[in-house]
Amino acid sequence: MARDCFAVAMFRTAIALLALLAGCALFPLSEAECRGVSWEQRGYADGFGGHPQQYLRLSSECRKFAVEVPEADYFKGWEAGHDEWYRLIGSMGMKQ
Numbered sequence: 001m002a003r004d005c006f007a008v009a010m011f012r013t014a015i016a017l018l019a020l021l022a023g024c025a026l027f028p029l030s031e032a033e034c035r036g037v038s039w040e041q042r043g044y045a046d047g048f049g050g051h052p053q054q055y056l057r058l059s060s061e062c063r064k065f066a067v068e069v070p071e072a073d074y075f076k077g078w079e080a081g082h083d084e085w086y087r088l089i090g091s092m093g094m095k096q
Contacts, residue, residue, distance in 0.1 A: 034062035039070050040077035047081025050089075 046054050059069040
């Protein structure tokens with residue numbers, strides 16, 4: 001019985017994760033989301049949120065609007081945000 005509950009819980013978790021990951025692909029960026037953005041701040045927000053680096057997706061989406069995403073700015077922000085996120089997770093005893 002416990003094994004069945006565990007299997008159902010794992011299945012539901014997998015479905016939720018797939019839906020979350022598909023969300024990025026289902027909702028492409030608009031031109032307004034690509035223009036006038038501080039890419040360092042966007043990278044920081046992604047990193048601080050515990051998200052993986054989004055540079056390839058962002059640069060691909062924004063290229064459609066002739067907007068270049070500065071790689072160095074994005075990664076500088078992402079690393080700073082990710083470092084802060086990791087410190088917070090570590091301070092709560094939730095290291096990955």
